[in-house]
Amino acid sequence: MLQKMRYTHAIVVRIPSKIKFDDKKLAKSIDLVAARKEQEDLNETLREAGVDIIELAPDENVAETFSLFPDDWSIVINGTALLTRPKKQSACRFQEIKGILKDLTWQILETPEQEHGKPVILEGSDVLFTGKEIFVGIRKNGTNLEGALVVGRIFADLPVIPIQINTKHPLKYYVSVAADGVLTTTNEKESVSIRTKMEREAAHRYKVLTLEKEEAVNCISVNNHLIFRTDVGELKFGLLERPTELWGITATELSKIGYPISKFCLLVKKIKSAKSVMS
Template identity: 80%
Template sequence: MRFTHAIVVRIPSKVKFDDKKLAKSVDLVAARKEQEDLNETLREAGVDIIELPPDDTNPDVASLFPDDAAIIINGTALLTRPKKKDTARHAEIKSVLRDLAWTIVEAPETEHGKAVILEGSDVLYTGKEIFVGLRKNGTNMEGALVVGRIFADLPVIPIQIGGKLPLKYYVSVAADGVLTTSSDKEAVSIRNKMEREATHRYKVLTLEKEEAVNCIEVNHHLIFRTDVGELKFGVLERPTELWGVTATELSKFGVPLSKFCLLVRKIRSSKNILP
């Protein structure tokens, strides 16, 4: 899919993790280098990077994930409602999106009288339809209903997830009409549900490494992790170009990798809406 901009958040001098043992294992210098490499790779793919400054006053790890903060499709930006919401960071992202999106809508606190939880990492837009992962401590059915209401011109398909990780960890878009997944039990279950409910058919690339499934497809460039030893991406054909990055330290902050950038396509006229 085509994108013009990416919103990213720079890593602060310290980061607050829920898991203190994990926090001690993170090399912040190496993580910043990996983030810089990811940003540079996005630039080389034709994307303008909008860097939000680090927030040393609120260094919670969740504030580093702009992709969880909004869902942007065909000029409409839906500001989400994650379980752990960084209100100040969401306000920054909303301000940036005023120059990039035609319409900005904020997810309500409730839908049909029940609390809404909605995270961008649970929402997979294939260019043809939208899959919304429903999981414990993540996006719920009320969140999926909000997505369906805001993007009413597209099929919106809720998919129940048994694990704790977001949908984009288990399934990703590698190219037009091509999805990636793994042979992990939960991934197979999700794939089967998606195949039953989908309104379109996709080719599926089943990878050996579960950690490699999430990738970032932008302007015919596929950005994938080289540090997990996955070899199957080579079967993808032109015009897709393969560009590898390392995310050994970034992945300790959270997965999937796509959490670290919110991709946007600035649409200048109605003629440019098609993916």
């Protein structure tokens, strides 16, 4: 049964006045004032879609880019929150996230350091929940097979399908949920490879919206609203049918800090009890 992509809350981290970048050239090219404005516009668009925004204050002491990506820190599906184990775990604000998720979910679990005796790496941007099943991207310097095994064990009531990725980008860079039963991707080489693997392994079938611009693939489907980037010149979103409503945002500076843009918000559907998981 397809679970509609319904959410009640989004956890975000406000962008601080300074950010530590590994790439100094990139750091000089970013307008942080504009990035904060773009983040505010994203948050306001989520509010208009019926989502309550829970903001974490900026961490002016650490201010690593990864400290701004709550979607990488936790996977929340059907009332269960799984705290992840990224490579940059020190940048994750797990205690604050746990405190918030305690009021929104009915159980919070932590990813172990090891699975079957091997180290685990798990990042939320590699985990795509379609409402029917879970795809987990496996890539160098990102989520590994052991991370996918943890997801499969925790969410054992859903099909969990590992997908090998041959580049540095996470799975949500190449595939996204545009509407219930509809995925976005492109005809770029790696995207085609990933799509082929997904179609071969998937337990369900999806409609696919093939976009022209790779930067447009990542979008946020929430409560019959599709939040997508208008600053990349992608026109094919207009092919989506009602009840999906299109809500455009600009993320020119935000995407320089981190991409895909879904990293900037952890979407959660508040669950009062285990009985209300599928309601």
